[in-house]
Amino acid sequence: MASGPAAAPGSSRQFNLAKESELRVEVGPDTPLRVRLLSGTAEIFGTELPPENWLSISPRQKLAIFTWNGATVELDGVSEVEYVADETPMVSYVNVHAILDGRRVRAKASQGSDKDSSQGPRVIVVGPMDSGKSSLCRMLLSWACKQGWKPTFVDLDIGQGSITIPGCIAATPIEMPIDAVEGIPLEMPIVYFYGHTTPNVNAELYKVLVKELARTLERQFSGNAESRAAGMVINTMGWVEGLGYELLLHAIEAFDANVVLVLGQEKLCSMLKEVLKSKPNVDVVKLHKSGGVVLRNAKVRQKARSFRIRAPRSALPIGAEPVADPTRLVAVNISRDLLHLVLAVSYAEEPDQIISSNVAGFVYVTDIDIQRKKITYLAPCPGELPSKFLMVGTLTWLEG
Numbered sequence: 303m304a305s306g307p308a309a310a311p312g313s314s315r316q317f318n319l320a321k322e323s324e325l326r327v328e329v330g331p332d333t334p335l336r337v338r339l340l341s342g343t344a345e346i347f348g349t350e351l352p353p354e355n356w357l358s359i360s361p362r363q364k365l366a367i368f369t370w371n372g373a374t375v376e377l378d379g380v381s382e383v384e385y386v387a388d389e390t391p392m393v394s395y396v397n398v399h400a401i402l403d404g405r406r407v408r409a410k411a412s413q414g415s416d417k418d419s420s421q422g423p424r425v426i427v428v429g430p431m432d433s434g435k436s437s438l439c440r441m442l443l444s445w446a447c448k449q450g451w452k453p454t455f456v457d458l459d460i461g462q463g464s465i466t467i468p469g470c471i472a473a474t475p476i477e478m479p480i481d482a483v484e485g486i487p488l489e490m491p492i493v494y495f496y497g498h499t500t501p502n503v504n505a506e507l508y509k510v511l512v513k514e515l516a517r518t519l520e521r522q523f524s525g526n527a528e529s530r531a532a533g534m535v536i537n538t539m540g541w542v543e544g545l546g547y548e549l550l551l552h553a554i555e556a557f558d559a560n561v562v563l564v565l566g567q568e569k570l571c572s573m574l575k576e577v578l579k580s581k582p583n584v585d586v587v588k589l590h591k592s593g594g595v596v597l598r599n600a601k602v603r604q605k606a607r608s609f610r611i612r613a614p615r616s617a618l619p620i621g622a623e624p625v626a627d628p629t630r631l632v633a634v635n636i637s638r639d640l641l642h643l644v645l646a647v648s649y650a651e652e653p654d655q656i657i658s659s660n661v662a663g664f665v666y667v668t669d670i671d672i673q674r675k676k677i678t679y680l681a682p683c684p685g686e687l688p689s690k691f692l693m694v695g696t697l698t699w700l701e702g
């Protein structure tokens with residue numbers, strides 16, 4: 303591993319990357335960094351770099367520029383960390399991709415026959431915090447897209463998810479390799495609002511929403527053979543003990559996952575193998591964590607969450623006391639407590655549809671007039687909200 307000091311502002315430098323090595327880069331909070339490919343081929347989490355064009359890397363991003371066959375890349379700007387590593391688990395990851403691809407081909411070939419064999423792989427990626435789950439999901443999705451598939455990405459991580467804002471679970475079809483800068487496309491996500499960043503606040507509600515999302519996808523797959531064959535890649539939370547473990551099992555069951563990829567933890571892998579051995583159609587596969595995955599402390603995680611809420615479609619909540627039935631709806635009075643909260647706008651038409659409805663988007667409360675019972679909010683687009691039901695959780699956000 304060759305490591306270099308962070309570069310001085312404005313200086314550009316080149317790296318000759320040998321076959322199957324990667325340049326790992328951590329970008330600071332406010333310093334811009336650009337990268338370009340000068341020769342050979344290289345990719346960022348499964349998406350190929352365009353030749354010659356400068357690509358701006360967003361602040362705070364931590365990434366690897368990996369090459370299968372060798373490449374020269376140039377960096378321009380300031381980074382906090384940059385070094386080249388030649389030991390990576392990428393070959394094992396791409397081998398998994400090849401197996402998944404074979405299953406997609408077989409699923410497509412059996413379209414029109416029985417439903418079970420026309421179902422492509424349903425992959426769930428599990429592992430402790432900072433084991434590289436999200437990065438592996440990205441690679442598997444982007445490699446599948448490169449091959450012409452349109453897999454569905456499901457993100458069950460309510461803390462550090464990458465489809466929408468924290469406190470939600472969501473799914474979206476991925477039709478093109480994921481843009482290294484823009485991230486997951488946001489045109490068509492199906493989003494369910496949980497309203498908290500940890501599942502133990504209301505684990506029953508979390509489970510109900512996971513089931514609803516799984517049911518919605520099942521309905522979509524039954525009418526769309528193409529996405530059924532492409533299958534899904536499911537990202538999970540980094541909580542793998544106790545209730546966290548129970549929720550992983552629940553997710554495997556709810557989505558009918560048939561490939562479980564376990565990143566970086568022997569214990570979790572053997573526990574899952576043991577408990578799933580009664581299901582011969584479920585493969586549990588252990589994979590090594592990449593040495594490049596960057597550990598994030600609680601503060602960094604909180605910052606990352608609040609940063610995601612600044613994204614165009616944002617919003618977050620406050621909650622009521624737990625009650626006997628954890629999925630019972632509680633009406634929230636208009637009070638100052640709502641100020642600076644992000645509320646989810648439900649698609650529900652009637653109150654009894656609220657739990658089972660996905661959300662249209664989010665609004666951010668900027669003012670409360672208690673006398674007139676009036677809420678002023680920021681919304682991503684003008685006009686009326688698609689429903690009169692707004693949902694509240696425990697997530698807060700102050701512009702800072």
Ligand SMILES: Nc1ncnc2c1ncn2[C@@H]1O[C@H](COP(=O)(O)OP(=O)(O)OP(=O)(O)O)[C@@H](O)[C@H]1O
Nearest residue numbers: 364365366431432433434435436437540594595596
């Ligand atoms: N090979 C690599 N080189 C450099 N940075 C990497 C590499 N792999 C992952 N990272 C970075 O490390 C951080 C953690 O990785 P990732 O988000 O994939 O982990 P995770 O297991 O999904 O985390 P969490 O449990 O918090 O959701 C991310 O910022 C990611 O971009």
